[in-house]
Amino acid sequence: MSFLSISNLSVRIAGTTTRLLRDVALSVSPGEVHGLVGESGAGKSMIGKAVLGILPRSVEIISGQIELDGTDLLTLPPAEHRRRIGQSCALIPQDPMTALNPSRRIGPQITDRLVDILGWNRAKARERAVELLHEVHIPDPDRILRSYPHELSGGMRQRILIASAFAAEPKLIIADEPTTALDVTVQKQILKLIKEMQERHNTALLFVTHDLGVVSKICQSLSVLYGGLVVEATDVHGFFRAPSHAYSRALLAATPKYTDPEASLTPVPDAVITEVNAQVDAVDREWRGG
């Protein structure tokens, strides 16, 4: 039984008929890593934000269900929604540089959630924070907990954000391109760390990325998004062996080959774009008609 199950989710720019997500459906089970891939603007992050209830004010959810452990979040009052999210979900944000409050020390930023939501006392929460920093391989946790974010490097901060995400033993973590803002050598370590933590805690992970290489390393299943429409949802083995949608095939072909660095980059062909655009239009026509 899946822990997060989204069905029929549509989001539009507030007050217009422009949909940014078009009847999105996907589900993630405990212990599963689900990749959400697509080019920029496809709506990958939007799905994560919709689940967590942090959509910008300029967009609104117009239909669909977001079921978390069997309860539809969208029917809950805001306070209850927030409580549920706080108890069972966490976010690993994209940019470690802006994801920590610059004016607060690291310690309280990790322990806040434990104190606020789980009702732990400060001392116990702090012990847990030390433990977590050990788990993400940060040396000298006591000093780090007393530091301000600007005193730490990007990779260090991302480790802290990962520790913080796993702090309250969430059932679901949404990782919004957690390695995009890091340099390549650090990316690999962070990816490994996320995988390690996810397996140890048996967390459901929704992994937003535009990097198919990352998907192949960490995910079990994936959804390919184009223009807010899920064009293909499948398991990773099937996808990399034989992607069924033309757009998926083009996306896969566009990935630079490590084995052949001389090969020129292949863009997604115009014909495929036209085809997938037509599909999006068809979905919209049906939606307007219905």
Add this chain to the structure above:
Amino acid sequence: MLDGRSQVRRRAGPRLWLSGGWLTALALAAIFASFLSPHDPLAQDLFLGRMPPFWVDSAEPGYFLGTDSLGRDVLSRILYGSRVALTVALIAGTLTCLIGASLGLLAGYLRGWVDVVVSRLIDIWMAFPPVLFSILLIAVLGPGLISIIIAIVVIDWTRFARVVRAEAMAQGAMDYPASAQVAGRTRLSTMLVEILPNVLPTIVALLTLEMGIAVIVEAILSFVNLSISTDDPTWGGMISEGRVSIYQAWWVIVFPLITLFLTVLSFSQLGEGLKDRFDPVLR
């Protein structure tokens, strides 16, 4: 790296010391004006009119900074004048800050209709010429300390609102407020616990700047005789009176001007110095 930063933190710098020192001295002068003043600031003595300051040969002993055309002691009047100046600076500055910063914070973080209302209000406000607006306000409210304070607050809240709004917007667009909300914080608590501390250095700098501006506004209003009653000594009033006799007795206008200048400068420098100390990245 850690150690390098803490070195920066410890150095207060002459800027902070000098401006803080001058303002402290001024505050003491205001509080103890009745003890410190060598003469009654209102006592006139036409035989002692336009006496020069102490280093000039014809100076009258006991009148350090000379006397004005009515024979009143300039030093005593400056000391008493600092009462009005500092009262206006503190009260008007703080009120302006509270109102302007709150509106700016709400507008910048909550956005939506709150932002629309506050932003339009700022636009409308900014279209009024401030000096004329304040003169008009005092004319309607009647002169007096409270009127001056109200006038300054009414005119200057936009200065805070605009800057704090922009700053709150920039902070709100970062990832950490969103992360805080995912961790169960309400929007209001996110605004107060996460956003406010990051906007605080800016607010502090603006606050002291505003105190300096309040002193100037009070002086301008005194200059055009729209401040408090003409009996009470104010720096602006002294400058206005001194202007008439500038060729015969330059000291009547110069000493209050210097005091005013140093005070306003100290406020702005204090703000800059404090801002650095409040800034977490520089701290």
